[in-house]
Amino acid sequence: MKVNVKIKRFNPEADKRPYWSEYSLDVRETDRVLDVINQIKWEMDGSLSYRRSCAHGICGSDAMLINGVNRLACKILVKDLGAEISVEPIRGLPVLKDLIVDMEPFFDSYKAVLPFFINEDPEPPTERYQSPEDREIFDATTKCILCAACTTSCPVFWTNGRYIGPAAIVNAHRFIFDSRDHGADERLQIMNQSNGLWRCRTAYNCTEACPRDIPITKAIEEVKRELLWRRA
Amino acid sequence: MSRAHKYDVIVVGAGGAGLMAARYAAQNPNVTVAVISKLYPTRSHTGAAQGGVGAALGNVTEDYPEWHAFDTVKGGDYLTDQDVAEMFAYDVIESVIELEHMGLPFSRTPEGKIAQRKFGGHTREFGKSAVERACYAADRTGHMILQTLYQQSIKDNVIFFNEFHVLDILMVDGECRGVVAYELATGELHTFQAKSTIIASGGNGRMFKVTSNAHALTGDLQSVVYRRGIPIEDPEFYQFHPTGLYKIGVLLTEGARGEGGILRNKDGERFMERYAPTIKDLAPRDMVSRSMYLEIREGRGAGPDNDYILLDLTHIDGHIIEERLPDITEFARIYLGVDPIREPVPVQPTAHYAMGGIPTTIDTNVIMDGQNTIVPGLYAAGEVACASLHGANRLGTNSLGDLIVFGRRAGRFASKYAEKRDFPDLPSDAQDFSRNLLDKALNGSGTEKVATIRKELQNTMMDNASVFRTDELLGKQIEIVKELQERYKQIGVEDKGKQYNTELMEALELGFLLDNAEQLVYAAFNRKESRGAHSHEDYKDRDDENWLKHTLVYKADKGVQIDYKPVTLGKYEPKPRVY
Ligand SMILES: Cc1cc2nc3c(=O)[nH]c(=O)nc-3n(C[C@H](O)[C@H](O)[C@H](O)COP(=O)(O)OP(=O)(O)OC[C@H]3O[C@@H](n4cnc5c(N)ncnc54)[C@H](O)[C@@H]3O)c2cc1C
Ligand code: SF4
Ligand code: FES
Numbered sequence: 001m002k003v004n005v006k007i008k009r010f011n012p013e014a015d016k017r018p019y020w021s022e023y024s025l026d027v028r029e030t031d032r033v034l035d036v037i038n039q040i041k042w043e044m045d046g047s048l049s050y051r052r053s054c055a056h057g058i059c060g061s062d063a064m065l066i067n068g069v070n071r072l073a074c075k076i077l078v079k080d081l082g083a084e085i086s087v088e089p090i091r092g093l094p095v096l097k098d099l100i101v102d103m104e105p106f107f108d109s110y111k112a113v114l115p116f117f118i119n120e121d122p123e124p125p126t127e128r129y130q131s132p133e134d135r136e137i138f139d140a141t142t143k144c145i146l147c148a149a150c151t152t153s154c155p156v157f158w159t160n161g162r163y164i165g166p167a168a169i170v171n172a173h174r175f176i177f178d179s180r181d182h183g184a185d186e187r188l189q190i191m192n193q194s195n196g197l198w199r200c201r202t203a204y205n206c207t208e209a210c211p212r213d214i215p216i217t218k219a220i221e222e223v224k225r226e227l228l229w230r231r232a
Numbered sequence: 233m234s235r236a237h238k239y240d241v242i243v244v245g246a247g248g249a250g251l252m253a254a255r256y257a258a259q260n261p262n263v264t265v266a267v268i269s270k271l272y273p274t275r276s277h278t279g280a281a282q283g284g285v286g287a288a289l290g291n292v293t294e295d296y297p298e299w300h301a302f303d304t305v306k307g308g309d310y311l312t313d314q315d316v317a318e319m320f321a322y323d324v325i326e327s328v329i330e331l332e333h334m335g336l337p338f339s340r341t342p343e344g345k346i347a348q349r350k351f352g353g354h355t356r357e358f359g360k361s362a363v364e365r366a367c368y369a370a371d372r373t374g375h376m377i378l379q380t381l382y383q384q385s386i387k388d389n390v391i392f393f394n395e396f397h398v399l400d401i402l403m404v405d406g407e408c409r410g411v412v413a414y415e416l417a418t419g420e421l422h423t424f425q426a427k428s429t430i431i432a433s434g435g436n437g438r439m440f441k442v443t444s445n446a447h448a449l450t451g452d453l454q455s456v457v458y459r460r461g462i463p464i465e466d467p468e469f470y471q472f473h474p475t476g477l478y479k480i481g482v483l484l485t486e487g488a489r490g491e492g493g494i495l496r497n498k499d500g501e502r503f504m505e506r507y508a509p510t511i512k513d514l515a516p517r518d519m520v521s522r523s524m525y526l527e528i529r530e531g532r533g534a535g536p537d538n539d540y541i542l543l544d545l546t547h548i549d550g551h552i553i554e555e556r557l558p559d560i561t562e563f564a565r566i567y568l569g570v571d572p573i574r575e576p577v578p579v580q581p582t583a584h585y586a587m588g589g590i591p592t593t594i595d596t597n598v599i600m601d602g603q604n605t606i607v608p609g610l611y612a613a614g615e616v617a618c619a620s621l622h623g624a625n626r627l628g629t630n631s632l633g634d635l636i637v638f639g640r641r642a643g644r645f646a647s648k649y650a651e652k653r654d655f656p657d658l659p660s661d662a663q664d665f666s667r668n669l670l671d672k673a674l675n676g677s678g679t680e681k682v683a684t685i686r687k688e689l690q691n692t693m694m695d696n697a698s699v700f701r702t703d704e705l706l707g708k709q710i711e712i713v714k715e716l717q718e719r720y721k722q723i724g725v726e727d728k729g730k731q732y733n734t735e736l737m738e739a740l741e742l743g744f745l746l747d748n749a750e751q752l753v754y755a756a757f758n759r760k761e762s763r764g765a766h767s768h769e770d771y772k773d774r775d776d777e778n779w780l781k782h783t784l785v786y787k788a789d790k791g792v793q794i795d796y797k798p799v800t801l802g803k804y805e806p807k808p809r810v811y
Contacts, residue, residue: 013729030567042683046735047727051275053446056482056563058375059275075566096417097732103272116383117335127332129344135337142337142369142376146274174337181335 003027003078005036007048008088009098018095021045029079033066037073037087050099057211060147063090064099070149070209090152092161106148109164113172113190118183134179141174141219143212150206150216162195166206166216169197173219176226188227197224235422239266239391240650241643242411242426244398244453246273248374248635249614249642250432251381254390256643257430263647266391268398268413268424270448270737273382277434277446278635281374282485282559284366285636286354286629287328288321291345292364297321299356300365304630305804307353307516308587308623309764309774311466311782314802316594316619320630320637327636328367336380338369339556349556350490353516353627359811362490362514366629371485371559377632396422397737398453399666401429401610402658403460406600408610409656412666416737419730421663421670427653428646431457431590431598431612432639436748438741440583441694444476444483448741453616455747457590462600462607463784465618465797466588467748468756469765471626472699474520476582477567478540484560484579486628488545489513491556495524496542496576497532508811515811518625518765521581525699535578542576581699587626587765588755589618591784591797596642602784602797609656611646613638620782620799624764673739678724682739685716685723689742689749697753702769706757713749720746747787754792755783776806 003025010018023040031039034052041048050073051061057075064073065088067081078085093101119128144167151157151165172191176184191197197220206216241257243250246269257265269276288295301321305312332338332346339347348364356363369376385392396413402423403409410426436451437443458464474495475484489495495513497503507523508515515523524541533539545553550573553561557572564570564577590612591599596619598610614635621634689712696709720743727735761775762768782797 011729011731013731030569032567041735042681046682046725047729049727049732049734053271053275053448054277054280055447056280056567058280058559059271059277059446061271061275077566100732111386116387117380119335123333125329127329127338127346130340131344132340132342135340138337139370142379143372144379145279145375175335178335178337 001027001029001078001083003036003083003085005040006086010095011047011097027078029077031078032074033076033078033081033085033087034062034073036078036085049097058145060145063147063149063152064088065090070153072147072149072211075211090148092152092158093148103148105161106151106167109168110146110171112164113168114183114187115171115175117175118181120182128180130179138174138177140214141170143214144170144174145212147211149209149211153205153209155203155205156199156201160195160199163199164191164196166220169220169223170214170216173223176223185230188230191223192227197227235420236425237266237422238425238655239264240426241265241428241430241646242424243267243430243432244411245269245432245434245614246271246392247276247432247434247614248278248377248381248632249639251385252636252639253430253432253613253643253646255381255384255388256640257647258388258390260647260651262651266393268393268396268411270395270397272394273385273392274378276378277449279375279378280446280483281377281632282371282483283351283487283490284349284368284373284629285328285377285632286351286365286627287324287367287633288365289325289328289346289348289367291341292348293356295356295363295365297325299358299363300354302358302804303354304621304627305623306359306809307627308625309809310623310780310806311620311763311799312623313620313800314804315800316621318802319594320621320633323637324633327633327640331377331380331636334380334384336369336376338367349487350514351628352486352489352514352520354629355511362511366487366490368487371487371557374632397740398456399669399740401456401460402662404656404659407608407656409658412663414666414670416732419733421666423658423662425655425658427650427655428609428611430642430646431616432614432642433616435586435615436745437583439689439693439745439749439752440698441690442476442479442481442580443583444473444481445583450741450745451748452741452744454589454751455744458747458751458787461786462598463591463786463795464588464751465591466620466755466783467586467751467785468759468783469587469624470583470752471517471585471587471765472521472581473517473584474524474581475543475579477563478578478580480567481582482563482567483582483584484543484563484577485557488543488557488560491552492548493543493545495520496544497527498534498538499532503527511811516625516627518767519811521699522767524581540578540580543579544576545572546574546576583698585626585631586615587618587622587624589616592617592619594619595645596638597645602795609649611642613642624766669740669743670736673723673725673736674728676724677722680719680722682723682742685719686742686745689716689746693749697756700767700769701756703757706753709753710757713746713753717746717750750792751785754794755785758794759783780806
């Protein structure tokens with residue numbers, strides 16, 4: 001089928017401000033948007049720049065604003081969008097070139113919540129045991145691929161780039177609710193700070209944007225409740 | 233940023249193998265360590281691994297490392313080096329426990345132990361029946377390994393150079409003294425001087441049309457070292473995984489068959505009963521892919537063009553599928569519009585894993601020749617390397633095990649070596665080779681297009697050098713690769729900019745990929761037998777008398793040259809491989 005694709009472009013070496021390029025091409029209905037963008041790069045305009053790797057929603061490289069919604073270009077098909085497709089970089093992070101944004105601020109927020117296992121007890125000779133029920137509690141938040149679709153769809157983050165954002169909270173949740181981990185208090189304190197958890201206004205954009213179907217708003221609520229409960 | 237760097241240990245690659253190597257190197261307080269990666273670490277393809285990591289923990293049923301070692305050797309069609317397989321089967325147990333101690337959220341048994349499931353070619357008592365050996369975290373085991381190792385690297389303050397593309401290794405007087413890398417953000421070349429360099433840059437599946445591999449898996453370092461005179465071992469052994477999504481190649485884990493999934497032809501027949509009566513659908517991958525190919529060739533493929541096979545999960549409890557195989561269920565739903573709980577999924581073999589690679593000793597030292605001559609200062613681990621644990625065919629779950637076992641060894645041995653050594657001098661022309669690569673691509677005539685050459689390469693490799701091979705097809709493919717290499721000299725890129733020039737990057741990657749194809753087709757044409765993943769129509773049997781040896785492919789002035797290296801045998805006598 002024929003599609004018209006509008007892509008927001010910006011080359012810091014040549015352009016003062018972003019502009020739109022339009023392409024019209026023949027694709028298959030079952031193509032991923034990533035396939036379409038690849039086809040443009042490979043056949044029409046080699047300079048178009050974006051990140052991609054796995055092409056099936058697992059590496060988190062290609063979050064973009066597609067037809068107004070944050071998604072992974074490799075996980076949305078043409079048939080789900082129709083003939084008019086618009087692609088822009090995700091919002092709230094500095095654009096470096098075309099669809100490539102500076103991910104450092106995003107990763108800095110992630111690193112701030114101590115996203116690693118903390119348990120200084122001597123290691124047992126075997127694995128640490130954990131019941132399937134305890135494992136289930138934090139299952140959803142282990143799925144995060146750090147794509148930034150959630151954080152960059154959050155209106156609070158757009159106005160305050162220092163808000164740690166949903167992705168960081170999701171990753172804190174993954175450890176706070178892991179029965180083997182001992183770092184919850186420290187993480188909760190970090191999230192209690194001024195650009196932390198309480199900035200969240202439950203807009204739900206994050207939950208809708210997450211390509212891994214993580215119930216983010218629910219996870220954030222659980223962390224808020226844990227913080228209140230521990231303070232009491 | 234300064235463009236000259238100095239670290240005791242440099243790791244190239246931030247997948248499972250690279251992160252594990254960096255962690256162990258950094259545990260040595262006397263050395264400095266940095267990791268260079270063309271992708272952000274968490275974008276590495278280790279994150280795509282689904283099914284599990286094999287270790288004889290015996291959490292579900294009785295199991296022993298001896299059984300695991302035997303299965304690995306037999307699965308490898310006796311081309312596996314047996315000392316490596318034995319060390320591995322013991323070490324991987326400790327390594328999996330270590331991952332759990334780092335917080336990896338494995339799925340659990342009712343008693344709270346690491347959960348395990350069945351996987352192809354893993355058996356109890358030397359082949360009697362399938363055994364639960366694959367330790368898993370739902371169907372995202374690789375994702376959890378990559379995340380856990382990256383999380384640890386944040387805790388350990390590991391230094392990363394992300395989106396830096398290594399283009400060359402610095403070889404002086406037969407030893408490695410570091411690497412040169414291209415910084416994608418700025419277009420600058422950087423020199424990294426190192427006492428030890430560890431290569432952990434992953435696979436090369438992008439040389440085939442249908443593949444489970446990421447766009448980034450273009451065999452860069454397999455080519456970089458080859459251009460510097462180091463051989464590649466056993467590249468003819470390339471694994472096709474039986475269950476890629478029809479036409480697009482996205483993987484559906486073998487764990488799906490481990491949980492009871494069945495392959496059927498168009499008549500609904502469970503055809504694997506004919507090819508592997510004992511373990512049926514859980515036979516090793518080379519056998520299953522070949523059987524599927526035969527079914528299709530004999531007209532029993534499903535679909536309007538009779539060109540795919542059906543993976544049937546409909547008899548399995550929907551809850552089990554949702555709980556243990558959620559990701560692949562979603563892949564089938566999104567990409568093919570098929571719900572595996574209700575209908576069988578169209579699948580076809582997909583290019584998946586390189587058994588061969590940069591030759592190393594059991595201690596991960598890179599070697600130069602059939603006499604195991606070590607290249608001082610150079611190490612390799614993970615899919616890019618060939619120890620050779622996987623022989624002629626890798627068993628499922630043995631790659632993730634390989635990453636953690638050999639990644640750890642590389643980190644340890646490379647840092648120990650660096651500790652003893654002073655920084656070696658670098659030649660003044662260190663960057664010339666890389667600069668020349670960039671200039672050629674930037675200033676080429678542009679009469680040929682990168683995307684066109686790549687597509688032709690992928691299509692022809694799939695047709696002529698994949699699951700089934702003949703002298704005629706391989707001979708033809710050698711000529712095609714030569715022609716594509718000639719045409720590659722005439723490429724050009726439109727984007728002449730310095731920042732994030734991804735077009736230039738793709739052009740360089742294609743150059744690397746062409747070398748990988750060259751290695752594979754020459755080695756495959758040369759090996760006149762069938763063994764493991766190398767299945768040759770003109771020589772249908774395994775020939776231990778003449779071919780129980782590893783291939784080494786070199787790039788010499790005169791063209792491609794082939795040499796051999798003996799297989800390390802041991803307890804397990806080569807026997808016909810029946811399942
Ligand atoms: C879909 C899929 C499912 C799989 N499932 C399983 C499974 O269940 N069990 C199992 O055991 N195995 C599985 N495998 C195989 C296994 O996942 C891979 O073999 C393994 O993850 C490779 O890891 P690695 O660390 O060697 O490389 P990768 O994880 O691929 O990492 C390579 C790294 O090298 C870097 N790099 C590459 N080139 C350059 C360069 N030129 N300069 C700088 N950096 C570079 C990349 O940025 C990346 O960080 C699966 C593979 C696939 C594709
Ligand atoms: S929570 Fe979801 S949307 Fe946010 S970074 Fe993780 S995977 Fe992406
Ligand atoms: S390319 Fe990996 S998530 Fe889309």
